[in-house]
Amino acid sequence: MTHSPRRIAFLALAVLVAVALSVSFGASGLGPGDLLRTLSADADPTARTILLQLRLPRAALAALVGGALGLSGCTFQALLRNPLAEPYVLGISGGAAVGAVAVMVTGVGVGLPWTLPAGAFLGAVAAMTLVLQIARRASPGGVDTRILILAGVIAGAFFNAVILLLLSLADIESFRSAIFWMMGNLSGAAWGSNGLLVLLLVPASVVLLSLSRAFNLLSRGEEVAYHLGASVQRVKLTAYLAASLMVAASVAAAGVIGFVGLIVPHAVRLAWGNDHRLLLPASFLAGTAFLLLADTVARIVVAPAELPTGVVTAVVGVPFFVVLLMRGGRR
């Protein structure tokens, strides 16, 4: 823990650099110099609009979603004592996708701005409730996390089937937009929805950070944690609900962006160990920086077109992670 403040400061600096890079590049070709000029009084109103209404809200969304995925991924790994766990392991993304695809295919509320994220959020919350109820009924006394994983994976498989069913009935236009949504996409960023996201992510993050010591205990086993004084059932339930709500909100805002929630916490674990007092905030900040950079890449490599951000996180993130993993193995 002695190095923690320096490490957190390092990551905060990385986030600032990533924000600067993210707002400095984009399809319109406005560079860092043009953007600095928009701050002066006689600024070009178009450039100003691009900065304030397009690039900054998008950077903010990338930062929020990246942080939420990093933190929730780390939480699910600790909760389930499983290094393979990630934010979508318990079927939340599947539930969100069912909600979103249902909105797109049926055309409910066409033209209204909030129907898609609302559908995704409701789907995600329904999935997390369903998975928890299955696990509760199937576990003798409290929630057995092994049964929770099983329930999540089974529910996820069912949601996938429902998505395929919906897509098979869809016309070509909804089909295309559904596929794009499922790859993760930050282009819907706006200040209003970002504000809602903050309202949900901040309290959930505070709750999870308050459990960091309990997660250290939990990762040694539930009975060990109990003997050391953790309120195991309450910690598990709180962590599940807080992390799931974070994921639900993120997916509603940006679709299913993969790999961030798996790779980022692991990269931090490999570099700095498994003390969750450092690991949780570091996963949030590293997720933020990572998604900002991935989204910057997504916007510039095929400009003026854009790649889905979720594709970039996988294409860039996986090789990076493999290198890290192999270096860790040699140590």
Add this chain to the structure above:
Amino acid sequence: MKGAGSGGARPGDWRPVLRGRGLTYVHPRAEEPAVREVSLSVSPGQLLAVAGPNGAGKSTLLRLLSGALRPDAGDVRLDERALGDLSDRERARAIAVVPQSESSPFPVTVREMVGMGRYAHLGRWEPVGNRDRAVVDRALERCAVAPFAERQLEELSGGERQRVRIARALAQEAPILLLDEPTAGLDLRFQMELFHLLRELRADGLALLLVTHDLNLAARFADRLLLLDRGRAEAIGPPAEILSREALEGVYEWPLRLVPHPGPGSDTGAPQTIPLRRDDG
């Protein structure tokens, strides 16, 4: 009643007795109870050893006393308070447990591991203080693992890892310590060092309960021995009184002889169990 609830009493002043009365427990989906009507007390300055064949209910009894399992009949009390009335933190400040084994997919350092023992003493946002650090340092010293404090737990040998887990329990500063087969898999020297450490802790006034398969060391170091057989307390009392050839042969269903420890030293005369060959019984 001082101590358990207030948190005002300094650790070290409070010496409660842990009592189990008429404890019975049936595992879910099992037909026979794992523990039946067992009564015992774990008292300050005493080492109680629990022995018996595999499946006799030793670990189940320990988990009933620690609160990890709720008895189907009988109750567990810490002095006069029912164990279930304590908060999780209060309980962990009173009772520390060294489990038989544990594993984690996420490696930690020895110091991080022992530091976990301070959980019950720290508020949710309270930073680790100097006193916490001093307690952890002392626990590391006491269990002779201070030289490895910054190493990864997984790099250590089985004996060293076992001592780290004992150090973590000591960092809890609980007046009661329950150990589940702590000498399993340890070599001769580690076993003896561990029993010496237990003797020191007993001298400090800790109440100790030790689940063990080692009748010979139990006979030398324990104040009292509880012999379990298929969930029942076959005998409880000073080892020299309850260790008899008849009782042990009945419990273990194997021919054996008892011989007095040859000495030298304070263990001279303690009954040592020697199992015979089947044909020689």
